[in-house]
């Protein structure tokens with residue numbers, strides 16, 4: 145659609161044929177096409193009616209003033225009044241059609257983008273920063289503006305330009321060459337200023353997007369920025385970006401101002417040249433004085449749509465860029481749809497069959513042909529040093545990541561065949577980073593399972609040990625959580641998130657470091673609850689807590705060389721939680737050769753007194 149709006153010669157420059165745009169984008173344009181078509185059709189009568197004031201002026205000069213035809217004046221006034229009412233009605237209908245087309249595009253693209261975003265595999269979602277997804281939603285607005293903005297208005301007014309030129313030919317033939325000449329000058333100018341469309345990008349807009357993204361990241365990290373006193377470095381980075389954007393925007397802004405001023409001066413010059421030419425023609429009686437005045441008015445109507453294009457290219461270029469970005473996202477594959485038949489609730493056995501996984505081509509594989517079988521209704525702890533792949537293993541088990549090779553099965557079913565919704569109803573996950581959308585505590589819990597009763601909510605919260613805390617809040621379960629739940633402590637947030645997971649009543653419960661942020665008593669209470677749950681469900685827990693490992697039935701040790709070993713909890717405790725036997729002396733804080741250059745002259749960090757085992 146956007147390509148179709150472009151001048152023919154520009155299409156091959158950067159934008160390929162209309163097939164270049166993805167199907168979903170074209171489908172949304174197709175939905176709006178009927179309304180756009182109606183608006184285009186209405187433009188013809190509107191264009192014709194808009195010429196009436198010029199014809200009225202011509203008649204007033206030629207018939208009323210020179211021939212004293214006052215009855216003609218009354219008839220003309222009545223005719224023009226009717227025409228103005230009709231034109232006003234048609235204009236309103238055209239605007240309504242354009243508005244509806246814009247709304248259709250907006251709604252269609254926004255909801256497709258949302259579905260697309262939520263339907264992307266986690267790895268694809270992770271590849272793009274959160275702020276970049278927000279920017280994509282703004283792109284929808286840029287595409288919509290194209291349909292209701294000056295570009296389309298100018299295109300719709302082009303028939304008016306043709307009608308105006310024809311009438312100039314009829315009533316003021318001697319000035320027609322001048323009008324045609326001016327139209328050509330403005331068309332050449334519009335072509336000249338279309339550089340951004342020709343280049344296919346708006347540099348300033350790209351800088352504004354990067355700046356927006358950095359600002360969003362900075363706002364999200366405000367606590368760390370404060371805590372680490374990073375104000376100066378962050379501000380310096382932001383100011384550099386802002387200055388670059390400002391410089392580009394300033395230079396583009398002055399170009400646009402120049403275009404505007406030049407257009408204004410050229411319009412005045414056109415009027416003067418037409419008047420001068422017309423004066424000679426009137427003096428030689430080649431045309432009437434009414435014809436001269438009407439020609440002046442008509443020339444402006446013929447030139448205006450083309451002159452507007454000079455300033456509107458920028459918006460067109462922005463819309464094209466936005467459409468391209470949306471197109472790219474729409475073309476990405478979504479996760480699998482439903483398996484087609486609803487299968488009975490699984491027992492909860494999990495199998496990894498020769499699973500290999502790496503984050504990208506350049507990085508080392510996190511897992512190499514790992515095979516594991518986890519029996520239902522067992523309590524598994526996953527242990528290992530930082531960064532060896534414990535969380536990655538959980539994401540593979542829950543189907544959030546797909547293995548590069550091999551299969552992950554729940555009972556005898558390959559997870560790949562199921563939709564995210566189906567998988568999540570059987571395998572509930574508590575990730576390491578807990579985040580809540582805005583809403584009350586009760587809303588958060590109902591979001592996990594909409595059909596649950598208040599009784600079940602209270603029961604789940606009692607199991608995770610957060611019920612008594614919530615009950616003491618002035619608003620209780622109606623307490624509003626904002627900004628991911630920042631107003632509640634990290635431990636309370638984790639317990640609420642745990643309650644959410646329990647409410648899903650899954651066959652497999654997968655928890656990534658659930659005891660993080662919990663006080664010791666809460667940790668013991670959680671472990672007791674998990675032991676109880678593991679009597680009927682498979683529980684898999686990544687943990688650095690020795691108590692939790694000791695309470696599990698089996699430990700899975702992620703070694704960091706692409707393998708996972710099955711151990712008894714006692715073996716895992718020996719391997720990962722006891723102080724290394726070789727190190728008998730306490731760790732000495734050795735003077736670092738780097739310290740002088742870093743200027744670290746602060747106090748002893750206390751490493752000398754740390755128990756070696758704690759550093760694991």
Ligand SMILES: Nc1ncnc2c1ncn2[C@@H]1O[C@H](COP(=O)(O)OP(=O)(O)OP(=O)(O)O)[C@@H](O)[C@H]1O
Pocket residue numbers: 270503510528529530531532533534535536537
């Ligand atoms: N989204 C990602 N993109 C690229 N690499 C990643 C991503 N997430 C994790 N990794 C890398 O994969 C490896 C395993 O990470 P993972 O988070 O699974 O470790 P972990 O054992 O859970 O660590 P921790 O105990 O610190 O939570 C690390 O080297 C990490 O840098």
